[in-house]
Amino acid sequence: MATMFSAWQDVLHRVATATQTAGRKAGSVQLIAVGKTYPAACIRELYECGQRNFGENYVQEFVEKYDELEQPCPEIIWHFIGPVQSNKSRWVAERAGWVHTVDRLKIAERLSIQRPEPMPPLNVCLQVNVSGEASKSGVFPAAVVELACAVRELPRLTLRGLMAIPAPTQDKEELARQFALLCQLRDDLNRQGFALDTLSMGMSADLELAIAAGATQVRVGTALFGVRDYSNKGL
Numbered sequence: 001m002a003t004m005f006s007a008w009q010d011v012l013h014r015v016a017t018a019t020q021t022a023g024r025k026a027g028s029v030q031l032i033a034v035g036k037t038y039p040a041a042c043i044r045e046l047y048e049c050g051q052r053n054f055g056e057n058y059v060q061e062f063v064e065k066y067d068e069l070e071q072p073c074p075e076i077i078w079h080f081i082g083p084v085q086s087n088k089s090r091w092v093a094e095r096a097g098w099v100h101t102v103d104r105l106k107i108a109e110r111l112s113i114q115r116p117e118p119m120p121p122l123n124v125c126l127q128v129n130v131s132g133e134a135s136k137s138g139v140f141p142a143a144v145v146e147l148a149c150a151v152r153e154l155p156r157l158t159l160r161g162l163m164a165i166p167a168p169t170q171d172k173e174e175l176a177r178q179f180a181l182l183c184q185l186r187d188d189l190n191r192q193g194f195a196l197d198t199l200s201m202g203m204s205a206d207l208e209l210a211i212a213a214g215a216t217q218v219r220v221g222t223a224l225f226g227v228r229d230y231s232n233k234g235l
């Protein structure tokens with residue numbers, strides 16, 4: 001059985017190889033370990049290997065893991081990567097280092113107001129609907145500039161970049177197209193005076209494609225922890 005350490009090394013190796021193949025600077029892509037549905041003990045094990053950035057999708061599960069791991073794993077940087085419902089935004093604002101899934105102004109405003117004063121501003125990414133599916137969360141590409149301009153004004157948030165979850169498909173060209181669109185939107189914003197340094201895209205199955213397209217953060221669950229059991233959701 002592969003140990004957690006060897007799975008972690010394998011993923012780091014994939015990230016490093018893809019970064020080099022893309023002609024990008026070593027270390028320019030950060031690995032976020034996505035722990036949804038896995039118990040806190042798994043996260044602690046990976047933390048002890050040396051991983052520091054962790055992602056969670058469900059507020060309830062995030063809060064429970066945060067509270068359990070705050071003492072033994074004080075250096076964790078938590079990335080919230082799931083939908084933020086208004087009535088739970090405070091729990092996220094009080095705990096996360098990053099929120100990747102801001103897709104409307106109302107949520108951004110709540111997070112800014114609720115960010116406790118002693119903490120540094122909350123790093124946020126705007127989630128963009130790059131696949132154009134009506135059912136998907138994320139702001140549509142045509143509305144990104146307007147949202148970015150509004151979020152930039154919020155005092156307790158730092159707008160860092162864009163995030164996307166492409167439509168599930170095996171079609172590599174289609175995936176590459178969606179990743180390239182996110183990169184282009186980020187570059188457009190930077191030409192308009194933003195200084196966005198983050199592109200959060202790529203998961204276990206497609207991190208190489210995402211890195212080739214400019215990802216600076218990849219969000220990986222399955223390749224680190226194994227196949228998820230969704231009956232553990234919201235543990």
Ligand SMILES: *Cc1c(COP(=O)(O)O)cnc(C)c1O
Nearest residue numbers: 034057081203204219220221222
């Ligand atoms: C679950 C999840 C991931 C990780 O997906 P894997 O395929 O398990 O690597 C990444 N990003 C988001 C938003 C997720 O919900």
